[in-house]
Amino acid sequence: MLDEGAPIFSQIAERLSDEIAEGVLADGDRVPSTNELAAYYRINPATAAKGINVLIDGGLLEKRRGIGMFVAGGARERLLETRRQSFTERYVVPLVAEACRLGIDPESLVALVRDSSPAGGGVRV
């Protein structure tokens, strides 16, 4: 369920972020507790807590004393903004590098991207 390379706590943080980004966890939704995450992923509760803390520090989750952990207001929008900022580096640069290696020129690459995009999908940035 978890891979070997990255620390588990950052994988937990990453998965919860993905759920927030996809809207599975909406603003104000309760997120699983440390112990629930530990039981589900079969990991140490301290590790699960560390993952949750990454998101609290990033302002994506907020703790409500005695009730649990919730998705902070505007978390999704802020998360998407951060991800858009790193999109070029994470996805475009390797894509272009591989295209060069394969001899695909930029115009053809743009055409390929357009053909692969769902009609009307995505947001303008």
Place this chain on the structure above:
Amino acid sequence: MTPTISVSGLTRRYHSQLALDDVTLHINGPSITGLLGRNGAGKTTLMRIIAAQEFASGGSVRVLGSSPVENGAVLRRMVLVREDQTLPRLRVGHLLRAASWFYPNWSSGLAKGLVADFNVPLNRNTRGLSRGMRTALGIVIGLAARAEVTLFDEPYAGLDAVARQLFYDRMLRDFADHPRTILISTHLIDEAADLLERVLVIDRGRLVLDEAADDLRGAATTVSGTVDAVEKFAAGRAAWARRTIGSQASMVVSGVLDDDDRALARLLHVSLTPLSLQQLVAHVPGWSNSDPKENQSA
């Protein structure tokens, strides 16, 4: 804060053989710590001395602030479950009742649940139990005791993969509700890796690694590709376990890799595979012989 378990300069000699060689470690507060190493490395000896079931040749052990030797107050707050547990010849139900008198935090409810989970027969005499059932009974006692110091020494004899997973799940669940200091020795490392907060590795009686489990993830990586590319990638890093076949090579490099390293790997067309904890422990001799500082300057 007084460490829960404090071991200083611990040495155990059997005639001419050194089973433990100057072991020092401290465990503070609730956590699940893994004690890893090959068979015969000294894991059992260390646990037995912590539990005052064996004497040290030198050095000191303190548990909950005091020496555990002949110290009833400490021994009641500590439980050791051993591989191939020897049990008093009693009916299982009676044995569990006796355990409930001994351990002040004993949970009958938990014991009952675990007995049902593992199908432990309460009316049988311990003498007639299979190996797996004896182990399961040890696990029931080890968890239901809710002892502040809980030591599990390879509690696997006769347990299949399903029963072991059940053990991990129950341990984790009860730990979440009732945190305590758990030290578990195992050679089934990959199975238990994600449960651990901290990892201790013993090799030939010496403590050779003491790290947070999270820091060990990705702490070493197998690099493979063409000989030239692999050598280029490994330049300036601590590397070992070099292997080649024809023009292909692989080696293990230590140090967490960053995005620049990954970009370099893509450029050189080398593949990076992080070592699992199991592989890492197997590589510990190479690890401790290679100079990690060399890597930082890279």
